[in-house]
Amino acid sequence: MYVKLRMPDGTTHRLEALEGWRVMEVIRDWGLPIKAECGGACACATCHVWVDENWVAKLAPPSDEELEMLDGAFQVDERSRLCCQIIMSPELDGLTVELAPESLADAPVEQLAVGG
Numbered sequence: 001m002y003v004k005l006r007m008p009d010g011t012t013h014r015l016e017a018l019e020g021w022r023v024m025e026v027i028r029d030w031g032l033p034i035k036a037e038c039g040g041a042c043a044c045a046t047c048h049v050w051v052d053e054n055w056v057a058k059l060a061p062p063s064d065e066e067l068e069m070l071d072g073a074f075q076v077d078e079r080s081r082l083c084c085q086i087i088m089s090p091e092l093d094g095l096t097v098e099l100a101p102e103s104l105a106d107a108p109v110e111q112l113a114v115g116g
């Protein structure tokens with residue numbers, strides 16, 4: 001299964017994912033620059049993504065903690081989720097998300113994954 005990720009600069013990546021992995025982990029482990037400062041503890045909102053509108057209803061609804069954290073993020077709308085709280089499952093094969101600019105980490109170019 002895979003996740004389709006759009007970066008703030010418009011580039012897209014098709015990232016292979018494993019069941020049970022958090023989308024944040026998939027992005028990070030492919031070497032793409034996501035801040036994810038709290039490491040997936042739902043305590044930072046620096047893994048904010050916009051979920052493609054066709055996928056929003058297929059995700060488990062956000063917890064109160066996630067909604068609380070999203071309150072402090074920028075440009076939040078009905079597609080906003082913290083991607084450390086999205087767990088990959090076969091139903092989510094092809095999940096399409098866009099990384100919010102404030103969740104982009106500074107990373108040297110050579111650390112970026114090749115994909116597309």
Ligand code: FES
Pocket residue numbers: 024036037038039040041042043044045046047069082083084085
């Ligand atoms: S990584 Fe911190 S809330 Fe997702």
